[in-house]
Amino acid sequence: MKRGRAIRSSFLCGLWVLVMLVGTATAADKNAKYFQEKFDHWSKVIADLKEADVSDGATSEIEMIRTWLGQSQAYLASERLTDIEPVLKKIEAQAEYIRAKVNRMAAEDAADEAEALASSSQEQAQKAKQAADQAEAHMKQLEAQGL
Numbered sequence: 001m002k003r004g005r006a007i008r009s010s011f012l013c014g015l016w017v018l019v020m021l022v023g024t025a026t027a028a029d030k031n032a033k034y035f036q037e038k039f040d041h042w043s044k045v046i047a048d049l050k051e052a053d054v055s056d057g058a059t060s061e062i063e064m065i066r067t068w069l070g071q072s073q074a075y076l077a078s079e080r081l082t083d084i085e086p087v088l089k090k091i092e093a094q095a096e097y098i099r100a101k102v103n104r105m106a107a108e109d110a111a112d113e114a115e116a117l118a119s120s121s122q123e124q125a126q127k128a129k130q131a132a133d134q135a136e137a138h139m140k141q142l143e144a145q146g147l
Contacts, residue, residue, distance in 0.1 A: 035076050035084055042069050042091055049098050057105050058098045065094050 042065065049062050068091050075083045 030081060030085070032076060032081075035072070035081070038088055039069060039073060039076075042088070042095075045095055049095065049102065052102045053098070055105055055109070058101050061094060061098050061101070065091050065098075068094070 046062060046065055046069070049058070049065075053059065053062065068087050072084045072087045072091075075081070075087070
């Protein structure tokens with residue numbers, strides 16, 4: 001039984017080393033051109049997020065992405081390619097968070113507008129009802145006078 005565990009443990013350890021080697025090879029295969037394309041992509045995403053953030057409620061979060069992008073570009077300039085990928089993953093997660101936050105703020109704004117419209121419509125309906133009640137009372141008064 002102990003020997004089976006030892007073999008399984010050795011197998012898992014070997015598998016882990018293999019996965020790490022494949023991951024390292026994949027990171028090494030990524031060159032400056034690949035990362036520059038990523039930087040261009042994220043620069044466009046930043047512009048899109050900034051445009052979508054009409055209430056400026058996610059400005060600090062967007063600036064954080066800019067900072068991380070600058071850090072990644074510095075890593076590229078100093079040829080620290082293996083340090084770039086983790087930062088790009090943080091950028092991706094931050095961008096997803098900002099999209100969700102901007103969508104939430106837009107939905108809240110739409111709900112506020114709908115509530116204001118409903119309240120205004122309710123007031124208009126109440127005024128129209130009062131005018132109709134007054135007109136009806138006036139007609140009954142005229143009928144009572146024989147007119």
